[in-house]
Amino acid sequence: MLLSEMKEGQTGIIVYVGGNNGALRRRVLEMGLTRGTEIYVEKYAPLKDPLELIIKGYHISLRVEEAANITVDRLMIDD
Amino acid sequence: MIDDLWNRSCLRADTYRQVTLFFCYKINRIPSINNQQSTIFYRNTLMHKKTITIALAGNPNSGKTTIFNNITGTRQKVGNWPGVTVEKKEGSVSKFGHDLKIIDLPGTYSLTPFSIEEIVARDFVIEESPDVVIDIIDASNLERSLYLATQLRELDCKVLFALNMADLATSRGTKIDANKLSELLDVPVVFTIGNKNTGIDGLLKAAIKLAESKSKISQKRKVKYSNDIENSILKLQSFIEERIEQKLPYNIRWTAIKLLENDKIVREHIRQKTGNKSLEIFREVETHRKHLLDRFDDDPEIVMTDERYGFIAGIIKEVVTKSTKRRIDTSRNVDLVLTNRFVGFPIFILFIWIMFQTTFAVGSYPMEWLDSGVNWLSAILERSLPDSLFKELLLNGIIAGVGSVIIFLPNILILFLFIAIFEDTGYMARAAFLMDKIMHLIGLHGKSFIPMLMGFGCSVPAIMATRTLESNKDRILTILITPFMSCSAKLPIYILLAGTFFSARAGTVIFSIYITGIILSIITGRLFRSTLFKGADAPFVMELPPYRVPMIKSLIIHMWDRSKMFLKKMGGIILVGSVIVWMLTAFPRNINYSMDYNEEINKINASFTEKQKKAAITKLKLAEQAEKAEKSFMGRIGKTIAPVFAPIGIDWRGSVALLTGFVAKEIVVSTFGILYATEETDEPDALKNALLSSEMTSLSALSLMIFVLLYLPCVATIAAIRRETGSLKWTLFSIVYSTSIAWAAAFCVYQGGKILGLT
Numbered sequence: 001m002l003l004s005e006m007k008e009g010q011t012g013i014i015v016y017v018g019g020n021n022g023a024l025r026r027r028v029l030e031m032g033l034t035r036g037t038e039i040y041v042e043k044y045a046p047l048k049d050p051l052e053l054i055i056k057g058y059h060i061s062l063r064v065e066e067a068a069n070i071t072v073d074r075l076m077i078d079d
Numbered sequence: 080m081i082d083d084l085w086n087r088s089c090l091r092a093d094t095y096r097q098v099t100l101f102f103c104y105k106i107n108r109i110p111s112i113n114n115q116q117s118t119i120f121y122r123n124t125l126m127h128k129k130t131i132t133i134a135l136a137g138n139p140n141s142g143k144t145t146i147f148n149n150i151t152g153t154r155q156k157v158g159n160w161p162g163v164t165v166e167k168k169e170g171s172v173s174k175f176g177h178d179l180k181i182i183d184l185p186g187t188y189s190l191t192p193f194s195i196e197e198i199v200a201r202d203f204v205i206e207e208s209p210d211v212v213i214d215i216i217d218a219s220n221l222e223r224s225l226y227l228a229t230q231l232r233e234l235d236c237k238v239l240f241a242l243n244m245a246d247l248a249t250s251r252g253t254k255i256d257a258n259k260l261s262e263l264l265d266v267p268v269v270f271t272i273g274n275k276n277t278g279i280d281g282l283l284k285a286a287i288k289l290a291e292s293k294s295k296i297s298q299k300r301k302v303k304y305s306n307d308i309e310n311s312i313l314k315l316q317s318f319i320e321e322r323i324e325q326k327l328p329y330n331i332r333w334t335a336i337k338l339l340e341n342d343k344i345v346r347e348h349i350r351q352k353t354g355n356k357s358l359e360i361f362r363e364v365e366t367h368r369k370h371l372l373d374r375f376d377d378d379p380e381i382v383m384t385d386e387r388y389g390f391i392a393g394i395i396k397e398v399v400t401k402s403t404k405r406r407i408d409t410s411r412n413v414d415l416v417l418t419n420r421f422v423g424f425p426i427f428i429l430f431i432w433i434m435f436q437t438t439f440a441v442g443s444y445p446m447e448w449l450d451s452g453v454n455w456l457s458a459i460l461e462r463s464l465p466d467s468l469f470k471e472l473l474l475n476g477i478i479a480g481v482g483s484v485i486i487f488l489p490n491i492l493i494l495f496l497f498i499a500i501f502e503d504t505g506y507m508a509r510a511a512f513l514m515d516k517i518m519h520l521i522g523l524h525g526k527s528f529i530p531m532l533m534g535f536g537c538s539v540p541a542i543m544a545t546r547t548l549e550s551n552k553d554r555i556l557t558i559l560i561t562p563f564m565s566c567s568a569k570l571p572i573y574i575l576l577a578g579t580f581f582s583a584r585a586g587t588v589i590f591s592i593y594i595t596g597i598i599l600s601i602i603t604g605r606l607f608r609s610t611l612f613k614g615a616d617a618p619f620v621m622e623l624p625p626y627r628v629p630m631i632k633s634l635i636i637h638m639w640d641r642s643k644m645f646l647k648k649m650g651g652i653i654l655v656g657s658v659i660v661w662m663l664t665a666f667p668r669n670i671n672y673s674m675d676y677n678e679e680i681n682k683i684n685a686s687f688t689e690k691q692k693k694a695a696i697t698k699l700k701l702a703e704q705a706e707k708a709e710k711s712f713m714g715r716i717g718k719t720i721a722p723v724f725a726p727i728g729i730d731w732r733g734s735v736a737l738l739t740g741f742v743a744k745e746i747v748v749s750t751f752g753i754l755y756a757t758e759e760t761d762e763p764d765a766l767k768n769a770l771l772s773s774e775m776t777s778l779s780a781l782s783l784m785i786f787v788l789l790y791l792p793c794v795a796t797i798a799a800i801r802r803e804t805g806s807l808k809w810t811l812f813s814i815v816y817s818t819s820i821a822w823a824a825a826f827c828v829y830q831g832g833k834i835l836g837l838t
Contacts, residue, residue: 022378023193024618029384030189031620032223042411046420047516050525050619056222057253059414059623061512063519066619 003062003070004051006041012072013038019069032056033070130171130178131290132207133283136200136231137215138224139186140505140624142243144168145273146215147183148633150283157640165199166546168640174280177287182209188223188622190230192344195551201344204236205329210290213282215241215271218255219248219625221399225391229302232264235330237289240268241282246275251408256398263394274630302390304383307374311367312336318363319349322356338364339371340380410505410625418509427513430506431532434497438490439536439567445489453482468668476661481654487539487795491642494533494540498547499637501529503629507547508621515619521601522608524548524619527557531600534564535593538792542799543641552612555804556604559813562792563600565593568744572787575748579767580777588781596788599820656794660742663713670710676703708753713738727786727825728779737786743793778837782829789821 006012014037019025032055033039042052042059049064137143147155151170158167168183184203185196192198204212214231216224231238242257261268269285271278303309315335323331337345338360350357371379417426457478464470501507507526515525526548533541541561548554565573573592577585676699683695708714717735724734736750748766755769775783791814792800801810 017381021618024620026191026380026384027193027618027620029381029388030191030226031622032226032388034385034388043415043418045418045512045516046423047513049516049519050512052418052512052623056220058220058223059625061508061619061621061623063515063619 001072001074002068003039003041003053003072004064004067006072006074008041008043011038011040011075011077013075014070015073016071017069018071019066024066025069028062028066028070031060032058033060038075039072130180131211131287132180132182132209133286133290134182134184134203134207134209134212135215136184136204136212136227137186137243138188138217138220138227138622140622141186141215141217141220141224142273143186143215144183145630145633146241146243146271146279146282147181148636149273149276149279150179150181153636155636155640157643165195167199174283175287179283179287187227189227190234191340192342194549196549198344201234204231204234208236210237211239211286212236213239213241213286215243215273218242218245219251219253221248221253221255222391222395225394226387228264228266229387229391232266232301233333233336235333238266239282239286239289240264240266241271241278242268243271243273245270246272252401254400256400259398260394263397274627302387304386307371308339308379308383308386311339311371311379315339315363315367319360322360323353336383339367340383341368341378413626414509414623417506418512423513427510430501430510431529434494435532435536438494438497438533438540442489442493446486449486449488450482453478453485457482471665472658472661475665476658477654479657479661481657485646487537488642488646490537491540491543492638494536494544495638495641496634498529498544499634500629502547503627503634503637505624505626508623511621512623519619521560521604522612523557523604524550524553527553530557531561531564534561534566536567538562538564538566538796539799542796542803545803546641555809556607556612558800558803558809559607559816560600560603562796562813562817563596563603563789565596565788566744568793569787571745571748572740573784575751575766576770576780576784579770580775580780588784592784592788595785595824599789599824603816603820656798657742660713660739663716664708664711664739666712667710670707672703672706672710676700704753705755708735708750723822726830727822728776728782728829729786729825730774732773733775733779733783737790740787741791741794743795744787747787778829778832781832782825785828786821786825789817789824791818791821 001012003012003014014033014035016035017025017028017033037055040054042054044051045061050061051064051067052059052061054060135143135147147168147170151172154172155168155170165185170181172179172181182203184200187194187197187200190197190201190204192201203209212231214224214228216228228238228240240260242255242260245255248255257268257270260266267285267289269278269282271282273279304312312332312335315338316331319334319338320331334345334349338349346361349360353360368379371382375382417423419426457474460470460474460478464473498507501510507529510529511525513525514528518525518527521527527545529547530541530544533544538561541564542558545554545557545561548557570589573589574585577588577592581588679699680696683692683699709718714731714735717738718731721729721731721734724730724737729737732751732754735754736747739750740747751770752766755766755773770780791797797810797814800813801807804810804813
């Protein structure tokens with residue numbers, strides 16, 4: 001599934017970071033959203049965009065359209 | 080615990096290298112040894128005293144600025160990096176017998192040259208080759224911080240890691256084995272706690288030690304890529320070595336890596352250094368890139384980023400132990416309230432309201448004091464100096480001009496204090512998080528909201544607040560549309576005109592003017608985004624740093640630095656601008672008046688009663704002033720350009736008033752006062768009555784208000800635009816664009832209104 005489809009409080013593992021915008025893709029990777037990284041969807045902003053994630057022990061926000069480039073495997077664990 | 084950390088930090092990995100006494104600086108711990116050490120230390124160093132350049136690198140929010148402030152205190156210089164508007168901070172200190180020059184590099188997450196900050200930081204390390212680079216690493220964010228660290232390590236400069244805020248990491252259940260980290264990357268590691276000023280001396284000593292060590296930088300223990308990539312790097316390395324005559328300022332391995340990553344700046348370097356052989360090299364690079372693309376089914380730069388993180392993950396596994404028990408995360412709980420679905424926005428609006436109120440309402444008191452101070456000074460000079468051209472220049476040109484800048488100082492100080500608080504606490508990122516959806520509609524970043532909002536108060540601090548934006552495109556676009564947010568200095572003009580011509584509906588009219596400004600800024604934003612600033616938006620990807628209690632010292636330094644810059648740089652331009660406007664209104668000196676006012680006054684003195692006399696003389700004096708204004712260069716220019724304003728229903732008086740509004744918008748009202756020969760103080764409604772009996776209609780008043788809303792900003796704002804865009808081109812563009820839009824909008828209002836039969 002896509003990262004943008006995940007709901008608040010869900011956990012997943014990044015499978016692939018795609019997209020046509022090379023600069024964005026690289027920036028996303030450099031911030032640590034690399035393959036195999038565990039992500040936790042902390043929350044969506046009040047207007048449903050952007051969203052906040054916890055990765056590698058820190059908080060990061062992405063726009064929903066940016067998150068739509070990231071494929072994840074959802075983990076069925078309770079927070 | 081600190082002791083424990085100290086002991087560990089005092090070790091350097093490669094044990095075959097000498098672990099000298101100096102390296103274990105436990106000063107003030109074992110006094111007897113310490114004194115001895117210091118003596119040797121000073122004796123050794125005083126003999127060959129030279130300035131050591133230390134660059135501070137690190138992620139944003141890593142506590143880098145706090146450490147910089149702790150080292151340099153108030154002895155710091157703030158300026159811009161050449162050619163760009165990225166803040167450059169440097170400071171000099173003498174410590175441990177050395178002159179140290181500390182340069183605070185922009186905070187970056189990587190050295191991939193995408194943003195200006197990254198380019199600036201990388202260029203500095205490569206071209207200026209500082210003696211030591213200290214990488215400030217947020218210990219509670221080790222994994223991501225190591226990305227920059229590995230890149231610095233690859234650059235082959237002398238790197239030293241400062242593991243900052245390890246106390247915080249420990250309290251969150253993360254323990255870092257510094258010895259292991261030092262060993263794995265072959266880099267000295269020092270523990271610091273920036274906000275408690277702990278470990279700073281040790282850090283500096285370690286930096287001096289590293290700078291003085293003659294040892295070559297270890298080539299081992301850098302990132303190791305997968306075999307295919309390593310092969311390509313090696314092949315490319317020898318390929319370049321054979322073809323290069325001049326020595327490159329950086330190592331060949333790094334060059335090869337960057338070429339494989341398709342780094343535009345390094346490619347350009349190679350083109351310059353190798354001349355026509357560069358084509359050969361680029362062809363070879365392409366072959367390797369294509370090979371890797373086939374092999375990994377992805378761009379080499381992506382694969383290498385991935386592998387760097389893989390390498391880091393390996394390090395993390397060895398150096399970090401996490402306790403399983405989870406502590407209460409205060410920052411997260413605070414955030415659950417501040418960005419809450421329901422109360423997030425109300426709280427945000429409240430904060431902004433407080434900032435706005437304090438900046439402009441509370442700030443108006445010191446503003447008044449400064450204003451009366453300036454008035455007091457000019458009153459004294461007025462009395463004590465003999466009448467002369469110089470006196471007029473001093474009073475009406477220089478003091479009036481400089482005074483108009485200085486009175487903004489309280490506003491600017493307060494505003495920057497708030498911005499510093501927002502930034503240092505971490506709230507700024509949340510404001511952007513909340514507002515991004517709305518701002519994105521205009522093609523802007525969430526952070527653009529604050530400067531635009533400030534624009535309603537005063538464009539000068541608003542434009543300076545765009546510094547918080549990371550992308551240059553966003554910054555320039557925000558600067559271009561901020562002047563459309565109607566600033567508070569324009570309000571007196573609206574009050575006068577709307578009050579005069581739309582008495583009952585004045586409020587609605589003024590409100591519509593404000594809305595017009597907002598709508599035009601949205602249109603402008605969208606228009607420019609799809610034309611001038613075409614291309615993909617800057618990625619929003621933004622760290623939401625943990626909330627922190629700001630340090631008073633850094634808040635004050637932050638606030639003062641920026642305000643100082645405002646005074647210094649704006650002062651010059653505004654001074655010149657106001658002197659020019661003064662000259663235009665004061666010259667020519669010999670005016671052919673339509674009557675001899677002095678003689679008329681003398682006549683009156685002879686004939687009328689006391690009371691009549693006073694009124695008649697005042698009237699004559701005002702008429703004289705009006706005629707003087709009319710016949711000054713400014714008046715003549717106004718009359719010359721009046722035809723341009725005719726289609727939008729503005730007469731020559733309006734033109735002159737608008738021209739003087741260039742110095743400050745408030746002046747428009749007083750110019751009207753002079754030109755219509757009225758004195759506000761005598762009779763409050765005099766100007767209103769004069770306007771009503773003039774040719775001005777409600778329609779032309781509306782047109783004038785629209786024009787005032789949009790036309791070229793005041794000289795202080797222009798100075799701010801020039802400064803913050805760093806480009807004359809954008810400054811001129813802003814002036815021309817806003818004035819054209821103003822004319823077009825006023826034309827539509829005036830001519831449209833006439834067609835509809837309005838007056």
